[in-house]
Every structure is written in C-alpha cells, then in structure tokens.
Amino acid sequence: ATVEAIGPGNIVSLRVSFEQVTEVFEALGELRLSAERVAGRAITQVREYLAADYPVAEHLADQLLLPMAIGPGGVFRTGALSAHTRTNVAVIEQFLGRGAVEVEEAAGEALITVRALR
Numbered sequence: 001a002t003v004e005a006i007g008p009g010n011i012v013s014l015r016v017s018f019e020q021v022t023e024v025f026e027a028l029g030e031l032r033l034s035a036e037r038v039a040g041r042a043i044t045q046v047r048e049y050l051a052a053d054y055p056v057a058e059h060l061a062d063q064l065l066l067p068m069a070i071g072p073g074g075v076f077r078t079g080a081l082s083a084h085t086r087t088n089v090a091v092i093e094q095f096l097g098r099g100a101v102e103v104e105e106a107a108g109e110a111l112i113t114v115r116a117l118r
Contacts, residue, residue: 010035012042021055054078054109062088069096073116080108
C-alpha cells in the first residue's frame with residue numbers, strides 16, 4: 001500500500017539538557033537512507049556539541065538573538081557563526097541600530113552580546 005506523506009518518512013530528534021540550556025538536534029530521513037544512518041547523523045551532531053567548549057550550538061544561536069533583543073538582552077557563547085546567524089544580526093541591527101548585537105570571534109568561537117531594545 002502507498003502512503004501519502006509530506007516528508008520522506010522518519011526523523012530522529014535528540015534533546016540534551018543542562019541547567020542553563022537545552023539543545024535539540026534533529027536529522028531527517030531521505031529516500032534510500034536507512035533509519036540507522038538517519039540516527040547516526042543526529043548522534044554525530046550531539047557528539048560534536050558535547051565535545052565543544054561552548055553552551056549554545058549553531059541553530060539555537062540564531063534563534064536566541066531576537067528574543068534577547070526585544071527582551072532583557074544578554075550574552076552567550078557559541079561556535080563559528082552560521083550565515084543565518086550573521087543575517088539575523090544584520091536584520092536586528094537594521095531595526096535597533098548598529099551595535100545592538102556585538103560579536104567577538106576568536107578560534108572558531110563567538111561571544112555574542114545582545115543589548116535590549118531601549
């Protein structure tokens with residue numbers, strides 16, 4: 001029997017929780033990709049995150065920017081910035097002004113300071 005679906009069929013979602021942060025890692029199935037390989041992709045992401053020395057992973061970094069900018073502000077450390085995070089910084093600064101988000105990068109990591117909306 002054929003089953004209609006909007007996606008390729010499976011997903012693996014892994015959550016890693018600590019006192020101050022919860023990270024979620026997901027891998028999506030693809031045609032002709034075994035469930036074991038999909039799971040392996042998610043596990044690789046978790047292992048890379050746990051081996052890193054920063055609390056905020058790539059996909060959470062870009063999501064934290066806007067709530068911090070319109071909320072109380074704040075500071076976090078993350079890995080090398082993705083293009084999406086850089087775009088979010090630029091967009092926020094279009095609305096809140098240059099310097100609303102300060103990024104200090106060194107050795108594959110970034111310290112991001114977000115100033116609250118005034």
